[in-house]
Amino acid sequence: xxMTGGQPFVTDGGHFILDASFGRIPDTRALSNALFAIPGVVxxxxxxxLASTAVxxxxxxxxxVHAARKPGSSIDHDVA
Numbered sequence: 001x002x003m004t005g006g007q008p009f010v011t012d013g014g015h016f017i018l019d020a021s022f023g024r025i026p027d028t029r030a031l032s033n034a035l036f037a038i039p040g041v042v043x044x045x046x047x048x049x050l051a052s053t054a055v056x057x058x059x060x061x062x063x064x065v066h067a068a069r070k071p072g073s074s075i076d077h078d079v080a
Contacts, residue, residue: 015042 002017
């Protein structure tokens with residue numbers, strides 16, 4: 001449960017936020033469906049089908065990952 005000032009954080013809509021880590025998610029749509037099947041879940045932070053590029057910063061630099069254009073095509077990796 002996300003806390004702020006020692007109290008549960010409440011959204012403008014009166015909802016609580018639960019932060020969770022799932023590690024690698026092999027099937028985001030299946031996880032999305034499973035989360036929405038839980039009573040009380042209003043939304044999740046999975047951005048399915050909304051982005052074609054991710055920019056990931058880490059200790060080894062910045063990596064840009066582009067979504068594959070067609071089945072079997074490779075994903076581009078540019079490390080700065």
